[in-house]
Amino acid sequence: MKYIIGLVSVIGIVLILIFCPLQSNANSEYLRIHIRANSNSDIDQAVKYEIKDAVVDALIPILSTCTTKEEASEKLENNFEYIENIADNILAKNNFNYKSNAKLSYEEFPTRTYGELTLEAGFYDALILELGEAKGDNWWCVVYPPLCFVNSSTHVNGFKSRIMEIINNFFK
DSSP states (O other), X not given: OHHHHHHHHHHHHHHHHHHSOOOOOGGGGOEEEEEEOSOSSHHHHHHHHHHHHHHHHHHHHHHTTOOSHHHHHHXXXXXXXXXXXXXXXXXXXXXXXXXXXXXXXXXXXXXXXXXXXXXXXXXXXXXXXXXXXXXXXXXEEEEEXXXXXXXXXXXXXXHHHHHHHHHHHHTO
16 A cells, blocks of 8 residues: 555656646846837937936946845835936936836846846846836846946946956856
8 A cells, every 4th residue: 555655656746747847946036127118219219228328327336236136126126216317317308208117027038148148038027117108129138147237338447347246156
């Protein structure tokens, strides 16, 4: 009897592993950024990239000392108004009548390669910055570890090296 119970248990475990593969939590270590343009018009797309440059540059000093995704998420949440002000000022300067909205969300992303690192398609936590109706093409990257900061248009001395240190330590 014990043999049959043991055999049934082993078969049950094997079937569970076959039909319900363990989910990888690799995505849980990343915090992405997603900037959604108002529309696909040339002007909305151009302002999206102007906002992207300004927001990424503004996030460098905010996130450069973060050593965990949770810390980066908290700092972002504490700076939603700051991020929105950056975007809204650029929108106003360019005579747009819409505003931005920043939030943290758990959303689906396609596969994306950053240098030698490939992030598989799946769900990730992300800073979402919606511009206006947010119905246009978008831009996304990774803010923790800070992969999109490495090629930012400007760097404050010290932050680039600190970011590279974080990236190197993260992937050890």
